[in-house]
Amino acid sequence: MTRIISLTALVAALATFSAARPSSHTHAVHEKRGAISARWSNAMRVRSDADMHVKIGLRQSNLHHGHDILMDVSNPSSKNYRKFWTEEDVHNMFAPSDESVSAVKHWLADSGIHDIRITHSDNKGWLAFIASGDELENLLHTDFYEYIDSETGDKAIAAEQYHVPKHIQGHIDYITPGIRLPYLRKRSNVNKIYKPAQTRHVPKFAPMSANTIACDKLITPDCVAALYNIPKATVTPSPNNSLGIFEENDYYTQSDLDSFFTHFPSYKIPNGTAPTPAFIDGAKAPEHFGGSESNLDFMLAYPIIYPQNITLYQTDDPYYATGSHSQGYFNTFLDAIDGSYCTSCYAGECGNDPLDPIYPDVNSTSGYKGKLMCGVYKPTNVISISYVGSEDSIPRYYYERQCNEFMKLGLRGVSVFFASGDSGVASRNGCLGNNTIFNPERPASCPYITSVGATKLPENRTVNDPEVAANDPAGHPYISAFASGGGFSNVFSIPNYQADAVANYFEKHNPPYPYYNGSILGENGGLYNRSGRGYPDVSANGDNIAVYNNGKYTINGGTSASAPIFASIVNRIIDERIAAGKSGPLGFLNPILYKNADAFNDITEGTNSGCGTDGFSTAPGWDPVTGLGTPNYPKLKEVLLNI
Structure with a gap:
């Protein structure tokens, strides 16, 4: 009937x-x-x-134990430190x-x-x-x-x-089918929730420099090396230690890379050097007309890690990559490096969500016609991701499931670095409540990744002087305002590895804003969640970066620059470990980083404005603007080489 x-x-x-x-x-x-x-x-x-x-x-099973298990293999004082699990071990545990x-x-x-x-x-x-x-x-x-x-x-x-x-x-x-209805999308084409953390550039030629004399005006590879005491690579790179970089709807241009390599000949990077492709679900690269995000990532990473190579995780066919037809992000990438993610269940989501691309792609004549790629690529030891979005832009279960997957990657020995965002205490989606409540970024606020904020070298300072938190008003030098993302999560509580650092910040440098505790947004007029996971964890330069884009020598910036700098440094140190006869992967780094704050250049000047406020302030020690500070390569190498 x-x-x-x-x-x-x-x-x-x-x-x-x-x-x-x-x-x-x-x-x-x-x-x-x-x-x-x-x-x-x-x-x-x-x-x-x-x-x-x-x-x-x-x-x-055991998902509620995931945090403790990860801390057990990530804490240098544990007897199980760096005893990483196999992919099969992780699957069986959960x-x-x-x-x-x-x-x-x-x-x-x-x-x-x-x-x-x-x-x-x-x-x-x-x-x-x-x-x-x-x-x-x-x-x-x-x-x-x-x-x-x-x-x-x-x-x-x-x-x-x-x-x-x-x-x-x-x-x-x-x-x-159960009670859930799909996440509502807009009638017209819309951009994806996620965007590259920073894709702005000044539409003019920047002054040329291949030394450290004018680093307050233009950050070149020589400036990055001088700021963080990074020596030229001397060890033979390990074939099993390629640096992983994620890209979506942004494509590098080989001619721009070659121009950049030619411009800085002391790094001896030959023209034609390009990342190893790990194309996911119909993705392709390079393109003739490049994207500033991809070029920025590779032009920062190669001078630090070369002759080590880069693995490019380029995701999704053009129909979905444009952002007009799906609102999710990262799930197809996580599917490709862990087949179990394709079908795992969490908080009302089994397999891919209605927000995600659907493969085979029958909606586009040029779409990817193969099956969703599951477990086809092995994750690299280090992965850098310069894409962010606000915590409130997708369902909470969607974010939590992804964060749990980063926890599992940490168990397998993978170090994941995320940009912290470019909107200070706000997000690109704006502020919460009556447009005054701070809006945390994700996945920067996930407790199982290392979140990287941005610093800058102010005018008339040299590479021997302290950097400050990156915070530029609109038009100086970028078209729109830029402030390093940081704050406290509305989803995740303070993890134990940073509890002392956060408590110290509140005790000695208490922010001048009312706050709330827990999940009742804006309770008692609060502007931020006092009990939330603090981010970023660390920082690196993200302002006035020298790049080539579409044949022009210009500048770019944002925490998009900071994440690949920090990730490249860690990747270099892993090569040093392997050359010294030690096991390479370092896994989830936050517990050891917070125990070794003296391996960083502390940033104590600047704020991350947003939501009509000055935002949070930097301070001695950890702060929710620049984290622990910027890396000191020799000191960080000593810490990570001797564990």
């Missing part, structure tokens, strides 16, 4: 529907949806014979238990859905099967409807709530 009931009839029949499949005393509501946007309209009851593609996300798999399968079999109909994912994360509309409604004691977004025409099947046996609840994360 076909059942179609219009929305107008829905109100009149609510009592009937709620009573249609009453939950017995053995069942409990597993998920229940609250109010939804008025854009979701014309709810129609699903057909009784409709094919429903069902996924049951099994609850991961995979659902055999007990969960068995319990859920027995429940399904008792409901008429036998094992022969069920597909179990390779990583054990979910069970999938096809059921009729009637079967699924009877299984979950609920009614399903087809919803339509009145603005975009997007359709989705969902229920207001659903039930599962009480003894099954602890084994299930969530079920799809």
Whole structure:
């Protein structure tokens, strides 16, 4: 029998529907949806014979222990320090238990859905099967409807709530279709939530310099080396230590790279030097007309690490990379370096989210027609990512799941560096509440990555003088204002490795703003979350960087510059470790960095303005503007070489 009931009839029949499949005393509501946007309209009851593609996300094991496990292998005082896990070890640790798999399968079999109909994912994360509309409604004691977004025409099947046996609840994360409706997107094409942390450049020729005389006006590779005491590379690079750099919707230009290499001949980087491609889901590079973000990354990294090479993680085909058709970010990258991420479940998300690109890409004639790439690339020891967005721009579960994946990468020995953002205590999405509450950036605020802020060399100072926090008003020198991103997360609490540093900042340099604690945004007029994870962790120069872009010698900047500088330094030190006969990977670095603050040049001048305020202030020791400070290569090398 076909059942179609219009929305107008829905109100009149609510009592009937709620009573249609009453939950017995053995069942409990597993998920229940609250109010939804008025854009979701014309709810129609699903057909009784409709094919429903069902996924049951099994609850991961030990995820609540993930933080402690990572700290155990990342803390130099632990007996398990740097005893990194294999990919298989990580998968097995967090995979659902055999007990969960068995319990859920027995429940399904008792409901008429036998094992022969069920597909179990390779990583054990979910069970999938096809059921009729009637079967699924009877299984979950609920009614399903087809919803339509009145603005975009997007359709989705969902229920207001659903039930599962009480003894099954602890084994299930969530079920799809369930209560969730897709993240609403705008009717017209929009840019992605995420953008390169800084892609501005001054549309003029910058003065040429290949020494350290005018570093207050132009930061060249020689200036970076002088600021942080980085010597020219002398060891033979390890073939297993390529530096990883992430790019999306921005492409390097080989001619620009060659011009840059020619401009700085002392680094002896031959023309034609280019990153090793790790193209993900139809991505391609280089392009003839380059992007300032990619050129900036490579022109900063190569002089530090050469003759070591770079691995380019370029993601997504042009249809999705432009940002017009997907709002998510990083999931396809994480899929490609960890196959289990393609199917793992967390907080209502199993596999890729509706925000993410969908492959094969049937929406574009030139789109990638292959399957979503899962686990095809091994992650490099160090990965630099200069893309950021605000914490509030996507669902919390989406961000938490990605942050957990960075935790797992740390367990495998991968060091991940993120730019902290270019909008001070705000974000590119603006401020929160009544436009006064500080808006933290992500993934910069994830506690399992190293967040890198930006510094600058003020006018009339030399490379032997202290840097200050990068904070430039609009037009000086960039088109828009730029302030190094920093603050306190609204999602993650203060991790133990930085607890003393944050407490010291609050005790000795208390910010002059009201604050709130926890998840009640703006409580008592607060502007920031006093109990949130502080960021950035470290910093490096990010202002007036010399680059070639589309044939012009000019300047660029932002924390986009800071992240690859710091990541390149760590990558160089790993080469030094390998040359000294030691194991290379260093994994998650924050615990050891916070224990060795004397390996940094402390930044004590400047603020990160935003949201109508001066933002936070730098201070002796860690601060939420420049973190622990900028690297001192010899001191940091000594710390990391001798652990």
